[in-house]
């Protein structure tokens with residue numbers, strides 16, 4: 001669907017509870033810039049092949065952009081880049097971490113990851129399940145090219161005369177690129193601003209002491225300053241909308257409310273796996289425990305760094321959080 005002159009909206013199915021991703025084609029001289037790519041499974045490649053003939057009118061891609069490293073965004077990037085023999089544009093932290101994670105997930109389960117989830121409170125059965133499921137990232141993210149073209153915060157990209165400014169946000173992923181067309185007041189927001197769901201803000205085993213929630217709050221402040229209230233937001237999931245400031249405030253409040261609930265819940269020392277009920281309305285099961293643990297840890301780490309919580313290890317190596 002044409003969103004504006006030279007911007008085409010593609011909706012691609014995803015094989016998970018989040019059942020679609022929005023991808024964008026930007027008019028370029030001699031072809032199309034592809035923004036985000038879908039997970040690399042045969043069904044996605046089929047969608048792309050029909051897109052080449054329909055929305056892209058058999059014109060080539062000129063560049064492939066991935067807003068960030070998550071599989072629904074970067075999954076088909078490597079394949080598309082090779083199909084059209086073009087370059088991949090990403091921010092540096094997203095490209096590097098994507099390469100690292102794809103490499104790690106082709107190896108055995110890292111002991112650092114087992115230690116990380118044991119510290120969070122996983123029992124032996126939950127750790128065994130983690131081992132069994134390990135490696136999905138590398139299966140649905142196709143091999144990236146061995147070199148890339150770096151996008152930097154504040155940089156202006158020009159495609160067919162239309163200027164897009166790179167606006168970096170953090171917290172959901174390390175260096176997420178949004179693209180802002182100031183002339184037409186349109187933002188391709190990736191996962192940094194979503195209309196209905198709150199993007200996952202998690203700590204992962206690669207960097208156990210990271211504080212992504214602080215970065216998420218800082219990015220909300222930054223985006224409120226960078227964007228006008230009436231910007232048309234083209235998100236990666238859900239429908240395009242206006243009202244970015246209202247939505248950013250909602251996203252902020254969701255987390256500050258959760259921090260309050262967490263402190264209330266921590267009247268006694270607890271592990272990361274003990275606080276899910278303070279943070280989530282839905283029940284946590286084998287399918288979502290890893291993500292819920294990362295999200296719990298981002299809130300606990302934030303409160304630890306503000307001095308509201310202390311973390312202590314018991315003789316089994318499990319971390320207990322308590323109020324100061």
Ligand SMILES: [Zn+2]
Nearest residue numbers: 068070172191
């Ligand atoms: Zn994402």
